[in-house]
Amino acid sequence: MAVLKVKFTKTRRDKLAQILWILNWISVVTGIILFSLGLFLKVELKKREELMAEKDIQYVPNMLIAVGLIACAINFLGGKICYDCVDSTKFLRWKLIMLPYIVCTFFFTLCVLVGALMCYSMHWELEEALDLGLMQAMRFYKDTDMPGRCFLKHTVDTLQIQFQCCGNSGYKDWFQIQWISNRYLDMSKKEVVDRLRSNVEGKYLMDGVPFSCCNINSPRPCIQQQITNNSAHFNYEHQTEDQNLWMKGCRQALLEYYTHIMQSIGLTVLITWLFELSVLTGVRYLQTSLENVLRQGDPDSESDGWLLENSLMETARTNLSIIKSLGKSNQINTANNGDPNIDVPSTSKAHYGPDNVPPKEKMETS
Amino acid sequence: MVVMKMKFPFQKRVKLAQGLWLLSWCATVAGATTFTLGCLLKTELRRRAEVMANTDIHIVPNTLMIVGLASLGINYFASKICQDALDAGRFPRWKNFLKPYFAVSCFFTVLMLLAIIMSYAMKGSLESSLKAGLRNGIRFYKDTDTPGRCFQKQNIDRLQMEFQCCGNNDFRDWFEVQWISNRYLDFSSTEVKNRIKSNVDGRYLVDGVPFSCCNPSSPRPCIQYRLTNNSAHYNYDYQTEELNIYLRGCREALVNYYMGLMNTIGAGVLSIFLLQGSVLVSLRFLQTAMEAVAGKENTEIETEGYLLEKGVKETVMEYLDPVLTFLLLKNKVEEGTAGETTTAPA
Numbered sequence: 001m002a003v004l005k006v007k008f009t010k011t012r013r014d015k016l017a018q019i020l021w022i023l024n025w026i027s028v029v030t031g032i033i034l035f036s037l038g039l040f041l042k043v044e045l046k047k048r049e050e051l052m053a054e055k056d057i058q059y060v061p062n063m064l065i066a067v068g069l070i071a072c073a074i075n076f077l078g079g080k081i082c083y084d085c086v087d088s089t090k091f092l093r094w095k096l097i098m099l100p101y102i103v104c105t106f107f108f109t110l111c112v113l114v115g116a117l118m119c120y121s122m123h124w125e126l127e128e129a130l131d132l133g134l135m136q137a138m139r140f141y142k143d144t145d146m147p148g149r150c151f152l153k154h155t156v157d158t159l160q161i162q163f164q165c166c167g168n169s170g171y172k173d174w175f176q177i178q179w180i181s182n183r184y185l186d187m188s189k190k191e192v193v194d195r196l197r198s199n200v201e202g203k204y205l206m207d208g209v210p211f212s213c214c215n216i217n218s219p220r221p222c223i224q225q226q227i228t229n230n231s232a233h234f235n236y237e238h239q240t241e242d243q244n245l246w247m248k249g250c251r252q253a254l255l256e257y258y259t260h261i262m263q264s265i266g267l268t269v270l271i272t273w274l275f276e277l278s279v280l281t282g283v284r285y286l287q288t289s290l291e292n293v294l295r296q297g298d299p300d301s302e303s304d305g306w307l308l309e310n311s312l313m314e315t316a317r318t319n320l321s322i323i324k325s326l327g328k329s330n331q332i333n334t335a336n337n338g339d340p341n342i343d344v345p346s347t348s349k350a351h352y353g354p355d356n357v358p359p360k361e362k363m364e365t366s
Numbered sequence: 367m368v369v370m371k372m373k374f375p376f377q378k379r380v381k382l383a384q385g386l387w388l389l390s391w392c393a394t395v396a397g398a399t400t401f402t403l404g405c406l407l408k409t410e411l412r413r414r415a416e417v418m419a420n421t422d423i424h425i426v427p428n429t430l431m432i433v434g435l436a437s438l439g440i441n442y443f444a445s446k447i448c449q450d451a452l453d454a455g456r457f458p459r460w461k462n463f464l465k466p467y468f469a470v471s472c473f474f475t476v477l478m479l480l481a482i483i484m485s486y487a488m489k490g491s492l493e494s495s496l497k498a499g500l501r502n503g504i505r506f507y508k509d510t511d512t513p514g515r516c517f518q519k520q521n522i523d524r525l526q527m528e529f530q531c532c533g534n535n536d537f538r539d540w541f542e543v544q545w546i547s548n549r550y551l552d553f554s555s556t557e558v559k560n561r562i563k564s565n566v567d568g569r570y571l572v573d574g575v576p577f578s579c580c581n582p583s584s585p586r587p588c589i590q591y592r593l594t595n596n597s598a599h600y601n602y603d604y605q606t607e608e609l610n611i612y613l614r615g616c617r618e619a620l621v622n623y624y625m626g627l628m629n630t631i632g633a634g635v636l637s638i639f640l641l642q643g644s645v646l647v648s649l650r651f652l653q654t655a656m657e658a659v660a661g662k663e664n665t666e667i668e669t670e671g672y673l674l675e676k677g678v679k680e681t682v683m684e685y686l687d688p689v690l691t692f693l694l695l696k697n698k699v700e701e702g703t704a705g706e707t708t709t710a711p712a
Contacts, residue, residue, distance in 0.1 A: 144585035144586070145585065150585070153582070153584075153585065154582050154583050157582035158582050161527060161582070179587070180586075180587050181585075181586065183586075183601065184586045184587070184599075184600055184601060185600060186600035186601075210587060210588070211577040211580040211587075211588040211590070212580075212582065214577045214578075216519075216520050216523040216524060216527075216578065217520060219510035219511065219516075219519070219547075220510075220546075220547065220549070220550045221545070221546050221550070221576060221577075222576070222577045224577070233550075234550055234551060234552035235549065235550060235552075236550075
């Protein structure tokens with residue numbers, strides 16, 4: 001009761017081998033594409049690692065790179081095998097390797113699927129990392145004199161300009177942190193001292209944002225200071241004004257950017273997975289049909305190809321018992337306390353005849 | 367007085383034809399590259415067309431594109447000719463075609479060289495075009511409600527941020543222009559009224575710059591307004607402050623950018639020019655060597671090849687004569703008819 005049995009004539013087998021050879025080489029190319037996409041993602045994540053908190057998100061590009069390289073290697077070998085399969089004498093070289101190769105490729109295909117799903121699940125971890133990272137970066141915006149943090153101002157400014165965003169969730173985040181360093185505050189002025197005193201933690205907070213939040217599409221010169229004070233500026237109402245500053249938060253902007261990349265990569269990985277699966281099915285059919293040809297003896301005859309020899313349940317059972325017996329052969333026989341002298345009746349199916357058979361008497365010659 | 371005579375035994379002729387075939391295909395690729403480089407330069411110039419007062423500089427990429435397309439044709443025919451050159455039966459059909467072909471090819475090759483020279487020579491024209499364009503851009507910065515000028519603010523802001531520059535010559539250009547529109551000035555405030563009264567033309571001038579002049583590398587939050595007033599900001603000296611706003615002028619930044627681009631392209635086109643020249647010289651030698659073989663029974667004899675049969679001056683006159691007679695013939699006919707009309711009544 002073979003699963004999905006198909007008859008293969010000699011010409012069909014040869015055609016299948018040739019098609020699989022081409023498909024394997026296409027899969028090598030897709031493996032290279034996957035590798036380069038993983039590399040691209042790694043570089044993009046590294047470029048903005050200052051804005052991401054310490055979360056382990058590098059595992060996604062690393063996995064993509066590994067999968068790409070393994071796909072190249074497996075499909076390169078597969079291409080060689082299929083090229084040789086046209087000639088049944090060369091097939092003998094590969095006969096023993098083919099079944100382990102198919103099993104390995106099957107597990108690898110599962111890895112590819114897991115990889116595709118990981119691409120989509122990275123979204124939530126990335127959001128958390130960005131939230132924490134941006135909060136930290138904004139807090140240390142003013143610390144341009146501290147080693148290790150002196151370039152955060154530049155990084156945040158260029159980020160807000162490039163991604164057209166302001167703050168973490170919105171521009172109001174800047175109202176809650178002191179982004180002007182004490183070095184540039186005139187402590188002798190009454191206004192400054194009053195503002196510092198009015199805050200519980202002694203921070204100089206203001207309803208202003210850095211220049212990088214300014215929207216270049218605004219028809220009027222940018223209003224950065226006293227944003228919530230309508231009377232401070234002529235013909236200005238901050239509730240209805242949406243073109244003055246960037247309204248989007250940087251967390252959302254970065255998340256959209258990375259999600260877009262991840263979705264494209266995820267789609268490519270899914271297509272690669274479907275491709276690998278089809279190549280695997282073809283190689284399995286080729287292997288079984290060639291083995292049947294060898295069994296029949298005539299290399300030009302028709303043969304059957306199948307996915308599994310017996311039904312799924314029987315194959316699973318057989319494989320499990322093989323694995324179990326592998327485990328058993330390693331165990332020491334502890335029946336009868338390990339005493340080898342006690343006769344243990346044989347449980348094998350083979351019947352070697354009854355015990356205690358008297359020796360045959362010699363025929364007397366008369 | 368033959369120019370550059372060279373002896374060509376049969377084997378050398380064969381090698382020349384084969385080498386020329388390969389060279390002409392390389393030159394075809396090079397011609398396509400020239401066309402692409404021309405397109406690239408034109409795209410880059412068009413991107414900043416709003417800050418350029420005239421399009422005189424576009425002659426450089428236009429010439430490159432024309433030359434690129436022409437060299438595709440020239441090299442295609444060159445490869446065809448050298449394929450037929452070794453076949454004594456097929457070569458004669460190109461006989462009448464070759465004289466105008468060489469004239470046209472030399473013209474386009476010289477045009478290529480002219481394009482390279484122009485890209486260096488037109489720096490002054492580019493600079494003055496940018497100067498006028500940027501001046502207008504800065505003047506119309508505030509006119510975001512005037513149709514035709516409403517995107518000047520966006521363009522100038524984007525330009526200043528991308529090229530890390532401020533103003534035309536430098537940031538002081540913003541002090542001489544009213545870049546805040548009257549729509550956003552409170553005319554009831556005394557400060558605004560005083561400032562407008564103090565100016566001859568009634569303009570609201572400030573010693574401030576737009577936010578796009580701000581340098582993100584500055585350690586302190588950007589100081590845009592009251593730039594020349596040291597006491598308005600704590601711990602600030604505007605003469606020594608270099609990181610606050612961009613000190614470079616946009617004209618200088620753009621000229622450097624475009625000259626860098628044109629220098630790189632010019633270097634590439636120069637090597638393509640040399641390649642194209644060598645193709646034409648080799649083809650000329652092959653043609654003259656093969657012409658000496660024509661009509662002879664033994665096609666494997668040694669022949670002589672040369673560049674020009676007569677001297678340079680005589681060859682130039684030979685080519686220009688048909689052009690001149692065509693132009694002069696028209697004049698002669700007009701003179702003739704004028705003479706007839708005057709003699710008829712007599």
